[in-house]
Amino acid sequence: MSNFIIACEMLKDEVLKSQQNTGNKDPVKWMDSILHMDPDKLRADLQDVIDGSTGYDNLLFVYGSCGNGLVGLKATTARLIVPKTADCITMLLYGRNDIDSIRKDTYFLTKGWLEGEKNLRNEYQHSVDKYGEEKARHIFKVMLNHYRYLMLIDSSAYDIDEYIKISEELAIKLELEFMIKTGNVTMMDKLLQGQWDEDFCVVPKGGELTFSSFGTSSCDTILNKF
Amino acid sequence: MNEVLIKAITELNEDKVIKMVKSLLKEGASSQDILDILQEGMDNVGNLYEQSEYFIADLIMAGIIFREILNLDEMKFDHDSPKKKFVGKIVLGTVKGDLHDIGKDIFSDIATSAGFLVYDLGVDVPPEKFVQKIIETDADIVGMSGVLSLAITSMKETIDAIRNAGLRDKVKIIAGGNHLTKDSGAYIGADETTNNATAGLKICKKWTKKID
Numbered sequence A: 001m002s003n004f005i006i007a008c009e010m011l012k013d014e015v016l017k018s019q020q021n022t023g024n025k026d027p028v029k030w031m032d033s034i035l036h037m038d039p040d041k042l043r044a045d046l047q048d049v050i051d052g053s054t055g056y057d058n059l060l061f062v063y064g065s066c067g068n069g070l071v072g073l074k075a076t077t078a079r080l081i082v083p084k085t086a087d088c089i090t091m092l093l094y095g096r097n098d099i100d101s102i103r104k105d106t107y108f109l110t111k112g113w114l115e116g117e118k119n120l121r122n123e124y125q126h127s128v129d130k131y132g133e134e135k136a137r138h139i140f141k142v143m144l145n146h147y148r149y150l151m152l153i154d155s156s157a158y159d160i161d162e163y164i165k166i167s168e169e170l171a172i173k174l175e176l177e178f179m180i181k182t183g184n185v186t187m188m189d190k191l192l193q194g195q196w197d198e199d200f201c202v203v204p205k206g207g208e209l210t211f212s213s214f215g216t217s218s219c220d221t222i223l224n225k226f
Numbered sequence B: 001m002n003e004v005l006i007k008a009i010t011e012l013n014e015d016k017v018i019k020m021v022k023s024l025l026k027e028g029a030s031s032q033d034i035l036d037i038l039q040e041g042m043d044n045v046g047n048l049y050e051q052s053e054y055f056i057a058d059l060i061m062a063g064i065i066f067r068e069i070l071n072l073d074e075m076k077f078d079h080d081s082p083k084k085k086f087v088g089k090i091v092l093g094t095v096k097g098d099l100h101d102i103g104k105d106i107f108s109d110i111a112t113s114a115g116f117l118v119y120d121l122g123v124d125v126p127p128e129k130f131v132q133k134i135i136e137t138d139a140d141i142v143g144m145s146g147v148l149s150l151a152i153t154s155m156k157e158t159i160d161a162i163r164n165a166g167l168r169d170k171v172k173i174i175a176g177g178n179h180l181t182k183d184s185g186a187y188i189g190a191d192e193t194t195n196n197a198t199a200g201l202k203i204c205k206k207w208t209k210k211i212d
């Protein structure tokens, strides 16, 4: 079986770590992480990649539903394997049963989220440069009004110490409480090893990923639609 | 239309925008004229954001400027005037599990300035709270907002709770969020879905005309 991995650049360290864990050597297409700002563009670009990926049995997505950015993708060239998860945050905190309570008032960071093109640090610096310090603070009060914690997820895929320092500094600027929690790359390990159990959505060639595909119920795809 | 003002809004030049709006109002412009110009500038900001020119911070800044203008005395809907009664009552909230509120706040602002009485329940609002507020306020419309994928599930749960409370026929329900489609709208059971606040407002106006 030949597989092709389509992954968000935001998760590059984690995917590489998982390949190392599992000995997987499948080719990877890295998608620009800026795409997550616009789910419609994300969907269009992913569809282009699917359409151009001929000669594989399976396309493995290192993505969640990402604001329904993946909903509507058509399996035109191969089977699509997609983790049934809301986004990369839930993916990296896989298996934690406190996930819902953590998500209530927390903004999450990883190395990927700290280094993406429009990360929170850049957002803040941009605001200071464009509007001045005082206004920037006002903007961030509105933006993060409902947030209390800034949480660095230790996915074990990057040098944590360097990013603890960066995150702590950012937390002070944004007036959030800094926290660190252990995550994992288990879901990626399962994806890369072909353990596509109930945590994954398997869309046969010719099918389409629907919004209920990501639900807790069984994978529901539209077949024979085109 | 006032190109200079549209440009100032698009560039998020706060001081210039406020100054210009004030002088236009003094010259006799109506609040609706100002709103139309504002909307055009806001659309430009939205486009620049989609083209990755602007940051999230800029979207927030646009909201701050928008709210500042709506708070000018001349812009406020005159509820005390005997001729102007509330157009309708809307219970609004970002659904359970979602904290994103930029879109909700924009809709809340424009609905308020169009004469709706908006009860904004904030974010992460559980279905019971929507139900409670509908009963308490005898609202005409329920507005649900959300951009996370899970918002679709929460929206469905909210409508189910409204139905179980026997209130489904008493209210019109509109769901907003950029990822919503007709399909997901049908799934959650809303009367309408939209990914545009102005379009949503038009729908609400149409509904309240029928109700009256």
Ligand code: B12
Pocket (backbone or CB within 6 Å): A035, A036, A037, A038, A039, A065, A066, A067, A068, A069, A086, A087, A088, A089, A102, A103, A104, A105, A106, A107, A108, A109, A113, A142, A143, A144, A145, B056, B059, B092, B099, B100, B101, B102, B103, B104, B106, B107, B142, B143, B144, B145, B146, B147, B148, B149, B150, B174, B175, B176, B177, B178, B179, B194, B195, B196, B197, B198, B200, B201
């Ligand atoms: C801005 C933003 C943020 C801001 C939110 C600030 C705020 N105060 O709301 C911040 C930076 C805080 C943020 C945080 C997070 N975010 Co965010 N965010 C976005 C982003 C880029 C834009 C959303 C937005 O505000 N759009 C602008 C508004 C104006 O659009 P809108 O909501 O659709 O509203 C319009 C219409 O729909 C309509 N409307 C809206 N509501 C209503 C209601 C009614 C009744 C009516 C009539 C109309 C209406 O009117 C509006 C104007 O026309 C989206 C991506 C995207 N483009 O959707 C990601 C996105 C939603 N976020 C995402 C993620 C992953 C997160 C984080 C988890 C990231 C992190 N590292 O922690 C956190 C959330 C933490 C948590 N605990 O879950 C994912 C969601 C994935 C998922 N689970 O589905 C998205 C889809 C990005 C992605 N593709 O990965 N985010």
